[in-house]
Amino acid sequence: MSTKTPGKPAFTNQSIIVALYTAAVAFLTYACIFAYRKAFTVATFEGLSFWGIKYQTLLIISQGLGYMASKFYGIKFISELKRLGRWKTSALLIGIAWLCMLLFALVPAPWGMVCLFGNGFMLGFMWGIVFSYAEGRRATDFIGAAMAVSFVFAGGFSRSVAIWLRDSWQVGEQWLGFGTGLVFALPLIVFMYLLERVPAPDAADIKERSIRLPMTKDDRHHFLRQFGGGIVVVVITYLFLSIMRDVRDNFMANMWNELGYGQKPAIFTTTETITSVVVLVVMSLLVVIRKNIQAFRLIHWVIVAGFLIAGVSSVMFLTRAMPGALWMQLAGLGLYMGYIPFNCIYFERLIATFKIAGNVGFLIYIADAWGYLGSMLVMLAKEVAGLQLAWTQFYPASVVIFSAIGILTTLYSLIYFNKKYRLKVDGADQLIS
Structure with a gap:
């Protein structure tokens, strides 16, 4: 059995098996990693505050600042990551993050903020490491979607486990x-061991998606000179998505409490599992679009649709035209x-479309x-400004x-990269002629 698109290498039985294996292992690995990060957020530390800010919020901000710092350093660290020894790096980072949670349990408040900063910094590198096993493949859309929805599912599941322990x-x-x-x-x-056994991309993968290599400082500068205008707009778009996603993820327990579901721990897993399945299906279907530019364009419209669903459902909730549980699900x-x-x-198809020798x-x-920087600023602004809005209002x-x-920035990004692609195609046609 194989699936074949004219002019494209076929998906063989072996490549399909590798894709399914990689997707399952990447999903399970990152779902486990997520438990070391988000489980503590079910603790509200009622009555405990410092400098006029709730201790729960200070802890979430501290962890977020650590996570943000790792992302800025990760621009260099992850882009230069070599394939050998990734499991050792992962074991060290997760081990230190777990040690930080042990220290958090032992030290008095507010020193737990330091522990949470360290935990966030260590775990912030793990997405890039795990994704490095998945990128540069014809099935990366499916594998990446499976891996990405792991933190949707794991966010709810790990909280359910924490509530069960409590x-x-x-x-x-x-x-x-x-x-x-x-x-x-x-x-x-177990899952890290299985992840290390994922085969490298084959020749057909490299032909269709381009080879993925560590990037030097000069490589990074060259890319930004070539596509900097588009990347700035993409970062702005992602900034808003990160703020919305991170606030919801960190204060999900508070929102469910305000909506009257605080004593139903299964609500976390149930709603996030439904979201995970729907998003996985939508994203993995992109794997059937073999032409990179077509998939890249379609991704923009998927993002626009996501903004519309979140925005319209929120308007309906604020105007009492939609119940809170349905709003949480749709948002x-x-x-x-x-x-x-x-x-x-998005970035996988961007690299493949323009045949860039680099990595996602x-x-x-x-x-x-920049996304986590924005998220931290929003949470700080709410606390420092003393806004008394409930989370289900704010x-x-x-x-x-x-x-x-x-929606506006996503449409601009689509226009920008379409123009870049036409210039690339026109340039190639002139060379041929």
């Missing part, structure tokens, strides 16, 4: 992060339809660095504004 085993709030990490430790070791679906392509498909990690970390109002801007 309610069934009476684990204290400060120990929830470390305890959840302990639950996921053995599965993570999550919409923002992940926009957010996930940048983490797995470089571009993802540029976008992520968040949907922000989504409406950011969705409108995001």
